[in-house]
Amino acid sequence: MNKTVTMDAPATERRLDDMVQGLVGKPLDRPDGPRKVTGTATYAHEWNLAGRAYGVFVPAPFARGTITSLDTEAVEAMDGVLRVITDARFLRNPAQGTANEAPIQGWDDVHYMGQPVALVVAESFEAARHGAQNLSMTWEARDATLDPDTAPTDAGEDFAQGDLDAAMKNAHASVDATYRTPGHNSAAMEPHCSAAVWQGDELTLYGSYQMVNFNVNELADALGIDAEKVHMRVPYVGGGFGSKLGIAPEAVAAAIAAKELDRPVVVALSRPQVFEATMRRSETRQRLRLAADADGRLTGIGHEALVSNLTGEEFSEPVTQSTHFLYAGKHRKLAIDIARLNRTCAGSVRAPGEAVGMPTLENAMDELAEKLGIDPIELRKRNLPDCHPESGLPYSSRKYAEAMDAGAKAFGWDQRNRTPGARREGEWLIGHGMAGASRVNMIGPASARVTLDLDDAGQLRATVETDMTDIGTGTYAILSQIAGEMLGLPMDRVTARLGNSDHPSGSGSGGSIGASSTGSAVFLACEDLRAAICARLGCDEGELTLKDGTATAGNVRRALGDILDGEALSATGTVQPGDTASDVSQASYGAYFCEVAVNAVTGETRVRRMTGAFGAGRILNAKTATSQCYGGMTWGIGMALTEELIHDARDGHIVNADLAEYHVPVNLDVPQLDVILLDERDDWACPIQTKGIGELGFCGAAGAVLNAIYNATGVRVRHYPATLDKIIAELPEPD
Numbered sequence: 001m002n003k004t005v006t007m008d009a010p011a012t013e014r015r016l017d018d019m020v021q022g023l024v025g026k027p028l029d030r031p032d033g034p035r036k037v038t039g040t041a042t043y044a045h046e047w048n049l050a051g052r053a054y055g056v057f058v059p060a061p062f063a064r065g066t067i068t069s070l071d072t073e074a075v076e077a078m079d080g081v082l083r084v085i086t087d088a089r090f091l092r093n094p095a096q097g098t099a100n101e102a103p104i105q106g107w108d109d110v111h112y113m114g115q116p117v118a119l120v121v122a123e124s125f126e127a128a129r130h131g132a133q134n135l136s137m138t139w140e141a142r143d144a145t146l147d148p149d150t151a152p153t154d155a156g157e158d159f160a161q162g163d164l165d166a167a168m169k170n171a172h173a174s175v176d177a178t179y180r181t182p183g184h185n186s187a188a189m190e191p192h193c194s195a196a197v198w199q200g201d202e203l204t205l206y207g208s209y210q211m212v213n214f215n216v217n218e219l220a221d222a223l224g225i226d227a228e229k230v231h232m233r234v235p236y237v238g239g240g241f242g243s244k245l246g247i248a249p250e251a252v253a254a255a256i257a258a259k260e261l262d263r264p265v266v267v268a269l270s271r272p273q274v275f276e277a278t279m280r281r282s283e284t285r286q287r288l289r290l291a292a293d294a295d296g297r298l299t300g301i302g303h304e305a306l307v308s309n310l311t312g313e314e315f316s317e318p319v320t321q322s323t324h325f326l327y328a329g330k331h332r333k334l335a336i337d338i339a340r341l342n343r344t345c346a347g348s349v350r351a352p353g354e355a356v357g358m359p360t361l362e363n364a365m366d367e368l369a370e371k372l373g374i375d376p377i378e379l380r381k382r383n384l385p386d387c388h389p390e391s392g393l394p395y396s397s398r399k400y401a402e403a404m405d406a407g408a409k410a411f412g413w414d415q416r417n418r419t420p421g422a423r424r425e426g427e428w429l430i431g432h433g434m435a436g437a438s439r440v441n442m443i444g445p446a447s448a449r450v451t452l453d454l455d456d457a458g459q460l461r462a463t464v465e466t467d468m469t470d471i472g473t474g475t476y477a478i479l480s481q482i483a484g485e486m487l488g489l490p491m492d493r494v495t496a497r498l499g500n501s502d503h504p505s506g507s508g509s510g511g512s513i514g515a516s517s518t519g520s521a522v523f524l525a526c527e528d529l530r531a532a533i534c535a536r537l538g539c540d541e542g543e544l545t546l547k548d549g550t551a552t553a554g555n556v557r558r559a560l561g562d563i564l565d566g567e568a569l570s571a572t573g574t575v576q577p578g579d580t581a582s583d584v585s586q587a588s589y590g591a592y593f594c595e596v597a598v599n600a601v602t603g604e605t606r607v608r609r610m611t612g613a614f615g616a617g618r619i620l621n622a623k624t625a626t627s628q629c630y631g632g633m634t635w636g637i638g639m640a641l642t643e644e645l646i647h648d649a650r651d652g653h654i655v656n657a658d659l660a661e662y663h664v665p666v667n668l669d670v671p672q673l674d675v676i677l678l679d680e681r682d683d684w685a686c687p688i689q690t691k692g693i694g695e696l697g698f699c700g701a702a703g704a705v706l707n708a709i710y711n712a713t714g715v716r717v718r719h720y721p722a723t724l725d726k727i728i729a730e731l732p733e734p735d
Contacts, residue, residue, distance in 0.1 A: 001528040001571035005520070007443065008578035010396075010683035016523070016618065017681075020547050021488050023481040027623035028491060032236070032476040041236045044193035044208040045268050052195065052264035053082055055257050056128040057249070057273060058118040058135045060110040063144035063342040063652040067108040067117055071136045075120060080127030084135065085119045087256050093345035094278055095218045095246025096315045097510050098211065098444075102222035103246065104312055110139070111310055112342050113653040114276025119253045121265060144342040146652045148283060148308045151339035156307075156316045159324070161390060162331030164289065167300030171291035173371040179288065179360040180719045183645035184281040186349050187664050190238025191274050194251040195266035196258035203259075204231045207251055210240040211508025212467040216501050218247035223255055234499035237471040237509075242348035243278045244471070245510045275657035280645055281349035282307040282317040284356050288364035291331070296374045298383045301329035303361065308339040309346040317346065318353035322438040322699070323361055325585050326400075328385040342652050348510065350635055351695035354439050359639070359703030362435035363718070366707040376434055376707075377404050377413070388585045396580070396684035399615025400436065400589040406676050407613035408434070411593035420714035428597040430608075431712025435703035437590030437614065439512065439696040443686050445576050446517035447504035450483055450525040452560070453568035460549050460561040462487050464496040468506025468518040473694055474624030478515055479522050481621060482688070486526030488546025488560070504572055512588075512692025515620055517575060520687040524573025532571070536563050580684045588691040590614035592633070592704035598712045603728030605709055607637050607669070612701070613676035617691035622677060629675040629697035636701020638665040641721050 005011075016024050035041040060067070072084040090107040092115060107117045118135060122128035145151045168174050194207040203225070209215045212232050220227035237244065250267040258265040269277065289302030305319040320334040349355075369376040381401055387394050408414070416432035417423040423430040448466040455461050462483045470476050480494040487494075497503065507517030527541075534541050539553035546552075549560050580586075593611040598604070612633050619625045642663035646655040656662045675697075681689040702720065710716050715730040 001532065002574065003524045003528045003571065004574040004576065005524055005687055006576040006578040007580045007686060010580060011687040011689065012683050014681060014689060016485060016688055019485045020545060021485045023485045023491060025619055025622060028477060028481060028621055030474055030477045030624065031480055031491065031496065032470065043190055043236050043238055044195060044206055045266060047195055047206045049195055049197060049264040052266050053121050053123060053261060054125040054128045055119045055121045055254060055265050055267040056132040057116040058120060058132045059273065059276060060113060060115040060117050062110060062139060062141055063113045063146065065110050065139045065141040067110065067137055067139050069138045070118055075131045075135045078131050080123045081131045082121045082123065082261060085121060085257050085260060089222055089224065089252060089256060090116065091222060091249040091252050093310065094248040097242065097245030097348045098214050099246050100214045100217050102218055105222060112344050113651055114344060116249045116277055119257055119267065121257050121261060144652055145340060146342060146649060148306060148339040148341055151308065151341050153337040153339050156336035156338050157320060157334060159334045160332065164300045164302050164331045164333045167291040167331035168289055171299060172294040173292050173368060175288060175290040175364050175367045177288055177364060177367065177718060179286045179363060181284045181356040182720060183283045184349055184643055185275050185645055185662060186241035186243035186279065187659065187662060188239030188241055188243060191269045191271060192244065192248050192250055192278055193266065193268040194254040195264060196254040197264045198259050202229050202231065203255055204233065205251060205255060206233045208237050208244055209234050210237065210244045210469055210471055210510050212469060212499060212501050213505035213508055215247050219251055219255065222247065222252045232501040234469050237469055240471045240509065241350045242352065242510065245348055248278055271659060272657040275654050276344055279347035279349055280344045282309060282346040284317060284319055286319060286360045288360055290364050290368045292368060292372060296372045296379050296382050298327055298329035300331035301327060302333045304333065304335045306337050306339060308341045308343065311340050313345060315347055317356065319357035321353035321440055322358055324390055325388050325587065326436065326438050327383040328389050332390065343647060344654065351439065351698045354699035358438065358700035359435065362700050362703035363706055366433065377408060380404065380436060393585045396584040396586045397680060397682040398589060399678050399680050402678055403589055403591040403613040403615055406678060407591045407593050407611050410674060410676055411611040413593060417711055420711055427600050429600050429712040430595065430597055431708045431710065432595050433704045433707025433711050434591060434593045435700045435707060437592060437696055437700040439588050439692060439699045441586040441588055441685055441691045442511060442513055442581060443517040443575065443577050444507040444513045446507035446521040447572055447574040448506060448518055448521035448525055449504050449570060449572045450522060450529060451568055451570040452487065452529055452564060454561055454564065460493065462489055462494045464494065464522055465503040466498060466506040466518055466521065467501050467503045468514060469499045469509045471509045473509060473514065473628060474621055475509065475514060477624055478519055478620040482519050482522045483526055486523060487529060489549055512694045512696065516686040516690045516692065519620065519690060520575040521573040523688050524575060525571040528571035528573065529569055532569055533563055575687060584684050586685060588614065588616040588693060588696045590696055592701050594704040594708045596705060596708040596712055598709055598727060600731060603724035603731060605641055605722060605727065607671050607705060609671050611674040612697060613678060614693060614696055615678040615680045616693035616696055617680050617682040617685055618689040619677050620690060625677055625693050626675045628694045630673050632695065632697020633673050633701050634665055634670050635698045637670060637705060639702035639720060640705035644721055
């Protein structure tokens with residue numbers, strides 16, 4: 001059985017609303033949780049592969065040029081070293097998300113400092129590392145381009161509507177400000193790692209990746225082999241945040257080395273190599289222009305950004321993504337230019353686009369609200385368009401105003417500080433700020449197989465199989481909940497098997513599409529299974545109730561195991577994007593509210609409390625969804641106050657390429673976070689009415705923190721992060 005649905009029309013049946021098992025939406029624990037906290041979940045470096053060797057990369061010590069020689073003989077003579085490997089198939093940098101083909105290859109043409117140029121393989125990790133540290137080389141250097149402000153640029157997006165310059169000239173109030181955000185690193189807890197094993201011409205890769213359905217094809221293309229010969233095993237991923245969307249250099253190098261040595265080879269990146277050779281978020285320079293009439297209604301909106309990437313990379317940070325649809329304004333100009341730099345490849349990192357575009361837009365809205373003397377929430381409400389302000393498309397569903405209202409009530413926005421610098425507690429200036437959240441919504445093609453069968457003990461079980469990954473987001477939980485809900489089984493009788501490329505292709509984990517896409521595939525497979533059960537009972541599907549392993553239809557009540565009669569039932573569900581992706585404007589929405597204390601003597605900022613309210617369609621698991629929002633808000637605090645990739649202006653190397661100097665927020669940086677999940681169904685989004693929430697919790701959060709800093713101090717920080725040196729320079733002298 002195979003049920004395929006293409007989203008060409010809204011899914012108005014809302015079947016999950018009618019189920020009675022009581023799993024979907026509940027704050028249930030993760031089935032994989034006990035394994036993770038007891039250390040028994042197998043991550044990429046932990047597979048017990050007999051006879052495995054260890055590979056360590058040698059990074060390029062210069063930013064641009066060509067390797068002319070490597071002293072491999074001296075290293076290969078070292079104790080424990082097996083081989084120094086270079087290969088034309090080595091990757092310059094990882095594949096971009098959903099690339100589905102090999103990225104740029106070649107080891108000797110260097111485009112950034114830290115690019116992998118050789119792999120030292122040894123009997124032990126220590127021997128491989130020692131060899132890599134001692135491999136000498138010669139090269140011909142070329143001039144590197146390191147400064148985004150002076151680099152040559154390519155034109156990216158360029159959208160214009162009306163006459164923004166005239167709108168700015170004739171505005172009652174306006175904002176014309178430039179904001180900067182630094183580069184960021186995903187900084188996932190688990191470093192990138194791949195272990196490769198060949199059996200004849202069949203390759204099995206044990207890795208840490210987000211989108212197995214694409215990664216198999218990328219790896220096969222890079223190696224020049226048939227994708228049918230590549231098998232990937234990714235049951236657990238210790239975080240990805242975009243950096244593991246596409247196949248990375250260590251996977252290809254491990255496969256090449258394992259083939260050459262005829263034994264398993266594992267390659268794990270050190271923390272500095274993760275920073276240097278995977279993906280960074282581009283730094284940005286953003287000019288925001290807002291023009292408003294005397295009633296606070298936007299007449300014009302401009303958002304122009306400079307981002308960067310390597311030559312040959314099409315990806316550019318989509319900074320203006322939400323600006324297109326969030327607020328009204330007849331006259332518009334949105335543009336992105338791409339500076340071509342010799343820095344680590346830029347790609348998708350933690351909500352690309354809105355993560356850095358939404359905070360600056362919301363900072364500009366805060367500045368405009370002050371000029372107009374209008375409450376920041378009221379300003380936003382006055383500028384909510386009835387339809388997409390550029391395309392005229394209707395919105396699928398839109399809980400933005402409701403999120404602002406719910407968050408404001410819970411936070412106590414009516415009691416906020418209203419005059420910058422007016423509220424003080426000893427040395428601490430107290431301020432309050434808010435910002436909106438929005439994130440484009442989409443689904444991807446996805447399939448999943450669900451099987452009903454009796455286990456060895458004779459107990460009925462459902463098994464969900466897909467190559468979809470769980471990167472810490474709760475995929476094991478929500479797919480089990482959907483299957484259990486649809487088939488009337490408790491959670492302990494549902495098993496999800498994920499991250500295996502031999503299973504049906506799910507959507508992968510990226511772009512906040514996983515729950516909606518692969519969740520819908522599980523739902524559709526279960527609909528097929530329910531139809532098969534109805535055929536055996538001789539009833540219509542609308543009459544069937546499944547609960548706790550029992551089927552009820554009219555006056556008939558039978559155990560599901562008896563209905564199977566010793567036969568397994570299996571069905572595959574598939575969902576495909578369709579016309580709903582273009583017939584309406586789809587996004588998820590939210591709002592943040594933040595209280596900060598800023599030390600009037602030192603400029604130190606402490607976030608004291610933060611509230612987020614979010615509308616993201618049907619919530620499948622209140623606990624995992626809330627946890628995702630906690631994570632996003634924590635990222636927002638980090639972006640606002642501490643996170644910043646720093647490149648040496650002389651050679652482009654990353655100065656702070658480790659977790660000691662790249663400051664992600666830690667426990668003492670993060671206060672109590674309050675999350676409100678709004679009740680919503682979006683029929684246009686997918687068959688189960690869900691929308692993405694993983695990235696939504698981040699998109700704009702940093703803006704609320706900087707708005708609160710201004711409210712506390714009267715200091716506008718337009719260059720993220722708001723480190724104390726930027727604040728103290730503008731503070732008045734203490735009494």
